[in-house]
Amino acid sequence: MSDFLEITLDKFTFKVATDRFYSSEGVWVKEDKGRIRIGLSDFVQQHSGDVAFADVRPAGTTLAAGEDLANIETIKVNITYTCPVSGKIVEVNPSMNDAPEAINKDPYDAGWLALMEVADWDAERTRLLDPQAYFEIMVGQAEQETKKPS
Amino acid sequence: MKKNQKVIIVPCSGIGKAYGTVSREAAYDVTDELRPGQTQLVPLALLVMGDEESRAVVAGYPAITIDGCKLACAAKMVQQSGGTIAQEIAVLDVYRRHKDLKPLGIAELNKGGQKLARVLAEEVTSMVDGIITGKPGVENA
Numbered sequence: 001m002s003d004f005l006e007i008t009l010d011k012f013t014f015k016v017a018t019d020r021f022y023s024s025e026g027v028w029v030k031e032d033k034g035r036i037r038i039g040l041s042d043f044v045q046q047h048s049g050d051v052a053f054a055d056v057r058p059a060g061t062t063l064a065a066g067e068d069l070a071n072i073e074t075i076k077v078n079i080t081y082t083c084p085v086s087g088k089i090v091e092v093n094p095s096m097n098d099a100p101e102a103i104n105k106d107p108y109d110a111g112w113l114a115l116m117e118v119a120d121w122d123a124e125r126t127r128l129l130d131p132q133a134y135f136e137i138m139v140g141q142a143e144q145e146t147k148k149p150s
Numbered sequence: 151m152k153k154n155q156k157v158i159i160v161p162c163s164g165i166g167k168a169y170g171t172v173s174r175e176a177a178y179d180v181t182d183e184l185r186p187g188q189t190q191l192v193p194l195a196l197l198v199m200g201d202e203e204s205r206a207v208v209a210g211y212p213a214i215t216i217d218g219c220k221l222a223c224a225a226k227m228v229q230q231s232g233g234t235i236a237q238e239i240a241v242l243d244v245y246r247r248h249k250d251l252k253p254l255g256i257a258e259l260n261k262g263g264q265k266l267a268r269v270l271a272e273e274v275t276s277m278v279d280g281i282i283t284g285k286p287g288v289e290n291a
Contacts, residue, residue, distance in 0.1 A: 052242055
């Protein structure tokens, strides 16, 4: 089970799991038995709203870091998230087809997007943010959002 | 199942949100057009304000709640007002079954939103019929 860094702003509590790495846009990356599991942070899912559809690039797709990984349509927005690492998608979460709300319900576990094979994880992770670094960025983003009129 | 004379429809009050507008348009379709004699719309805002007449109506008849998002304010307020939720439905669940009907717009829905509201209204109507006749209606798949 993951431990979390968390902050409560206004009526919202945002959690950052401490057992993985992050991109600055809130895509998490976790090593899992030699492969890399990817998903969206709690802040991203709360900020984006209820997910209607999640269109993840299919298994077999090879992506370079920065290429489009998934398009997420929520009740508020339609956002494309880029892949934070280079590698090949070997599995897409089956829940994304019929129950994409898993992203909202359980962003750090059942709501994962894709499983990838990455050639050089040691090199890839040097380009990612550790949990504390992402937490600080996320707090800044969250504070900006809570200042906006709803 | 017990037969009922009237069903209360409580839609989302999400002003400024397309999904809230869809829920309200669907509620108007049901109460004004599809089943006018058997249904009554109770505005969520009146329940939030504690309006005694609205609370009494909700407490007296089975309700169908139409929520625009996972906060499920309509369902929560009906429960807090002493009402009985006969069935719940969420706009997002209906949209997931009709991906081509993406709702856009707030004061005025786009064509997709209008069609989605109609599909939702027809599902709610089926629920109303089930409650009135005592036969199960469409479940919120």
